[in-house]
Every structure is written in structure tokens, then in C-alpha cells.
Amino acid sequence: xAIQQSDLTYKSVAELAPLIKSGKLSPVELVxxxxxxxxxxxxxxxxxxxxxxxxxxxxxxxxxxxxxxxRYLGAMHGIPxxxxxxxxxxxxxxxxxxxxxxxxxxxxxxxxxxxxxxxxAVLMGKLNLVEFAFGTTGLNPHTADVKNPWDNARITxxxxxxxxxxxxxxxxxxxxxTDTGGSIRMPAAxxxxxxxxxxxxRVSRAGVLDLSWSMDHxxxxxxTTEDCALLMNVLAGYDPNDPASSKEPxxxxxxxxxxxxxxxxxxxxxxxxxxxxxxxxxKHSVRAAIDLLVANGAEIVELSMPWxxxxxxxxxxxxxxxxxxxxxxxxxxxxDLYSPAVRKRIQSGFNxxxxxYVRAQRARQWFNHQMEESMKQVDVLITPSIPIQTPTIADCxxxxxxxxxxxxxxxxxxxxxxxxxxxxxxxxxxxxxGMPIGMMITGHPFDESTVxxxxxxxxxxxxWHQRPPTDIPAPN
Amino acid sequence: MTPSxxxxxxxxxxxxxxLEISVEDATELGSFSEAVEATYAAIREIDTTGFEPAAxxxxxxxxxxxx
Numbered sequence: 448x449a450i451q452q453s454d455l456t457y458k459s460v461a462e463l464a465p466l467i468k469s470g471k472l473s474p475v476e477l478v479x480x481x482x483x484x485x486x487x488x489x490x491x492x493x494x495x496x497x498x499x500x501x502x503x504x505x506x507x508x509x510x511x512x513x514x515x516x517x518r519y520l521g522a523m524h525g526i527p528x529x530x531x532x533x534x535x536x537x538x539x540x541x542x543x544x545x546x547x548x549x550x551x552x553x554x555x556x557x558x559x560x561x562x563x564x565x566x567x568a569v570l571m572g573k574l575n576l577v578e579f580a581f582g583t584t585g586l587n588p589h590t591a592d593v594k595n596p597w598d599n600a601r602i603t604x605x606x607x608x609x610x611x612x613x614x615x616x617x618x619x620x621x622x623x624x625t626d627t628g629g630s631i632r633m634p635a636a637x638x639x640x641x642x643x644x645x646x647x648x649r650v651s652r653a654g655v656l657d658l659s660w661s662m663d664h665x666x667x668x669x670x671t672t673e674d675c676a677l678l679m680n681v682l683a684g685y686d687p688n689d690p691a692s693s694k695e696p697x698x699x700x701x702x703x704x705x706x707x708x709x710x711x712x713x714x715x716x717x718x719x720x721x722x723x724x725x726x727x728x729x730k731h732s733v734r735a736a737i738d739l740l741v742a743n744g745a746e747i748v749e750l751s752m753p754w755x756x757x758x759x760x761x762x763x764x765x766x767x768x769x770x771x772x773x774x775x776x777x778x779x780x781x782x783d784l785y786s787p788a789v790r791k792r793i794q795s796g797f798n799x800x801x802x803x804y805v806r807a808q809r810a811r812q813w814f815n816h817q818m819e820e821s822m823k824q825v826d827v828l829i830t831p832s833i834p835i836q837t838p839t840i841a842d843c844x845x846x847x848x849x850x851x852x853x854x855x856x857x858x859x860x861x862x863x864x865x866x867x868x869x870x871x872x873x874x875x876x877x878x879x880x881g882m883p884i885g886m887m888i889t890g891h892p893f894d895e896s897t898v899x900x901x902x903x904x905x906x907x908x909x910x911w912h913q914r915p916p917t918d919i920p921a922p923n
Numbered sequence: 924m925t926p927s928x929x930x931x932x933x934x935x936x937x938x939x940x941x942l943e944i945s946v947e948d949a950t951e952l953g954s955f956s957e958a959v960e961a962t963y964a965a966i967r968e969i970d971t972t973g974f975e976p977a978a979x980x981x982x983x984x985x986x987x988x989x990x
Contacts, residue, residue: 661978757969760963764962764963767959775941782943790948791948791952794937794952796959797933798933798936799963803963806963806966806969809976809977810966810974812976813969813970
């Protein structure tokens with residue numbers, strides 16, 4: 448019996464891959480389902496900047512024929528993937544969501560795109576984002592604002608806003624995002640999906656527009672933790688074209704998923720992440736999630752981390768001068784093509800002195816030392832992903848004299864861009880007004896497997912990640 | 924030198940390092956500049972004695988190409 452299109456819309460890669468491998472589901476059918484869902488929801492959500500429908504169908508036909516000929520390449524073969532428009536795909540434009548790079552044609556693939564193509568994944572198009580990824584709300588005046596599928600009046604957060612909305616709404620099962628202060632994990636949290644910021648250096652940045660060389664990460668955004676693991680098996684690995692790429696041994700990121708929680712030590716910071724400024728409903732949901740993990744075998748360790756609030760200032764203190772350096776030529780030549788908010792954000796760093804930058808880099812080393820000492824006691828940390836409830840688009844839209852709300856969004860995520868630790872956001876509940884709440888699981892550097900193990904164990908105990916968004920139509 | 928909040932001074936200092944920003948643009952930085960001030964003030968409070976900067980150059984081994 449044929450599989451209904453509507454039954455495919457919210458399926459995970461882990462569910463789709465066996466169907467494709469066995470021939471029960473054609474990649475062409477899956478891609479067409481994805482294209483139909485995109486047509487149904489765009490431009491309501493503004494998640495996509497470009498949809499490559501013809502190329503996607505052609506790629507799906509190639510995948511179908513390869514699989515039929517016995518050349519199945521693995522779990523991503525025939526799976527639709529969306530690409531944040533900060534990442535080069537040869538022969539297409541990489542605009543960074545800007546007017547400055549509106550006609551910037553990519554002549555080669557980013558390393559992560561090369562890897563996706565080699566895995567047989569089907570590239571569906573370019574996803575909306577914050578201009579040059581320099582912002583947290585997800586809003587972009589050049590490209591139309593991305594709407595949250597759970598409440599179209601609210602933000603998705605960003606900068607990987609299109610990636611968050613597209614995966615959450617069932618347009619595509621997987622997307623690539625980038626994360627410099629939280630741009631994978633923030634939209635994952637507010638859209639109710641899974642998003643993994645891998646260890647710094649684990650996934651190549653080659654062919655990805657820079658925001659801050661020493662903070663930029665590339666990673667997966669998916670419906671489930673297991674799908675993040677499957678995508679990491681494709682994306683991770685040393686790349687000589689990325690100066691920061693790591694030669695640390697690779698692992699099968701799915702290998703520990705089902706090891707359960709017995710013996711795991713989970714660190715709960717007693718400072719900052721659960722302080723009074725954090726929304727009560729968010730704290731309650733994350734505490735309840737921790738209780739559930741403890742009831743299923745994990746052990747809790749309260750960690751005193753009075754220094755941890757310095758993480759976000761260090762994060763921004765490094766990002767700002769690096770972004771000024773990256774943008775100085777473009778902004779000198781095309782200042783008028785930048786949106787006022789992003790131009791001012793960059794220009795505000797024009798007088799940061801060399802000593803301030805060096806102080807920030809020394810402070811980063813100091814901060815990482817403190818974190819290493821704390822992490823000696825535990826396998827992972829668990830915290831809220833975001834301290835506030837999802838703001839409205841109206842509240843976050845800048846106006847003259849008002850930069851807009853949202854500066855609190857990266858207070859937690861930015862901490863782990865400083866340390867480069869793997870950090871993963873998954874849904875752990877909903878607020879009373881029906882918006883998803885994100886829980887962040889953060890591990891030791893290069894130990895994505897344990898982070899994913901905890902996330903997967905939690906998802907097996909709950910169904911938050913399986914609920915469909917409420918402010919979009921059901922699949923046809 | 925810390926980030927200046929005076930627009931004229933801000934613009935002049937930026938231009939000394941080859942970064943062009945008009946006095947008008949500098950005037951409108953407002954809360955962005957305040958956030959920058961707060962960021963580096965928070966960092967200056969940290970005693971980093973004994974810690975080198977996180978970004979340290981590491982040479983890559985190389986050899987003359989064989990003919």
C-alpha cells in the first residue's frame with residue numbers, strides 16, 4: 448500500500464531511511480512531498496529564499512536509480528536537506544541574507560555540501576537567515592521575516608531562522624545551520640526541534656561565510672536527536688581547507704544512542720542558568736526534565752559556577768572585532784546596502800581597541816579553564832537553552848532609537864561557543880501560551896556521543912518532539 | 924582605549940584606523956555602543972593573570988616541494 452504524503456511530513460530520517468532503503472518509499476515521492484509542503488506553507492513562513500524544485504527532483508531520481516541498482520549509500524541517501532544561505536553550493540548564490548552579496552555566485556561547494564552530496568542527500572534550496580548571521584531574533588528586513596510555525600506572530604530566533612521554521616513545519620526533515628552565539632540552538636529551542644552545535648573544529652567551516660572565525664560552528668537541525676547523529680556521521684571530519692579543523696578521531700555518532708542513562712553524571716549549574724531572571728515556566732520544564740532523567744538512572748551533581756555569567760560577554764567581545772575585520776571592506780564600499788540594525792551592530796565595534804580584543808581572548812582561555820575544572824565532575828551539563836519566552840516579531844523589530852527586544856536570547860547558548868563544547872537543544876515542554884521550551888545538553892569537547900545519548904534517552908521518555916506546530920495548516 | 928560614546932570622537936578614532944563611519948551614523952549607535960561598553964567592562968573585571976590569549980598561532984609543518 449502506498450504511503451500517504453501526509454504521513455511522511457513529520458517523519459524523522461531514522462524512520463524514512465529504512466523505507467527508502469527497502470524500496471517501500473521512493474526518494475522522488477519523498478522529495479515531491481517536501482516540495483508540496485513548501486508550496487503549501489510559503490510564503491506564510493518565509494523559511495526558504497530559493498527552492499530548487501527541478502534540481503531536487505532530478506537528484507531524487509538519481510538516488511532512486513542508485514538504490515534500485517543496489518548502491519544504497521546510507522541513511523541520508525534520498526533525504527531532503529535545506530541549506531542555510533551562508534553556505535556555498537556551486538552554481539547558486541550565497542547571499543548571507545544580504546543585499547551586499549545579492550549576486551554572489553558560489554563557484555564551488557562548501558565542504559559540508561560536498562559531504563552531503565556524497566551521502567546521496569537531496570539539496571532542496573537555500574534557507575532564510577539573519578543578514579550575515581549577525582543577530583539573534585531571526586528577523587531580516589531584506590528577505591521578509593521568518594514566522595514561527597507555532598505562532599506566526601512570534602520570532603523563530605536566529606540566525607538560522609529558516610532552518611528552524613522549515614524543519615519544524617515539516618517542509619524538510621533536516622537542515623544545516625551555523626552557530627556563533629547560539630544560531631543553531633536558539634531557533635531549535637523556539638521552533639521545537641533538535642539542533643546540535645558540534646565541538647569547534649569537528650565540522651568544517653570551509654565555504655561558509657564567516658561571522659567570527661574563532662566562534663563559528665556548522666551543525667545539523669533536525670526533528671530528533673537521532674537524526675542529528677545520522678547527519679553528524681556525514682558532516683564531521685578533518686578538512687585541510689578549514690584552518691580550525693580538528694584531527695581528533697571520528698566516532699559513529701549513533702553508537703551510544705541506546706546506552707541509556709545509567710551511570711551518567713549530569714551537572715546542574717547552581718549559578719546563572721536558573722537565576723531569578725530566567726522565566727519560571729522555562730525553569731520548571733527543565734527541572735522536570737532533569738527529574739525524569741534522574742528517575743531513569745542519571746545522577747545529579749550541583750555545580751558551583753559563579754564565573755559562568757562572564758561567558759556571553761566574552762562571546763560577544765570576541766565576535767565583535769572579528770566581525771568588524773571581516774566586514775570592514777564590504778561595509779566601506781556598500782554601507783547603504785546593509786540594514787541599519789546590522790550596520791550599526793558592526794559599526795559599534797569600530798573603536799574596540801586591540802587590547803580589548805586580546806583581553807577577551809585571554810578571558811576566553813581563563814573561562815575555558817574554569818569550565819574544564821567544573822566538567823571534571825560530570826559527563827554533561829543541563830540548562831535551559833534560552834532564558835525568556837518567545838518574543839513577538841513586533842517586539843523585536845528595530846525602530847529609530849529602539850534596537851528591538853531579544854538581547855537576552857543568547858545569554859546561555861553563547862557560553863558554549865566560547866568553550867567550543869558540543870551543545871544540543873531539544874524540546875522539553877511548552878509554555879502556557881503553547882510555545883516550545885528548549886533544554887540544552889552540553890558535553891565535553893569531542894564527546895558529541897554522550898550529548899546525543901542523553902538527548903535520545905530523553906526523547907524516548909517523552910513526546911514533546913513529536914507534536915506538530917499549531918499555527919500552520921495540516922499537511923495535505 | 925575603550926569604545927567612545929561621543930559620536931564625533933567615535934568617528935574620528937575609527938577613521939584613524941581606516942574604518943569609515945560618519946558622525947551621523949555614530950550618533951545613531953546609541954544602545955549598541957552601550958552594549959559594547961558593558962561587554963568590555965565585564966571582561967576587564969576578569970583577572971586573566973597566567974592565561975595566554977585563546978588564539979595563538981601554531982606553525983604548520985612544511986617542506987620544500989620535490990622537483
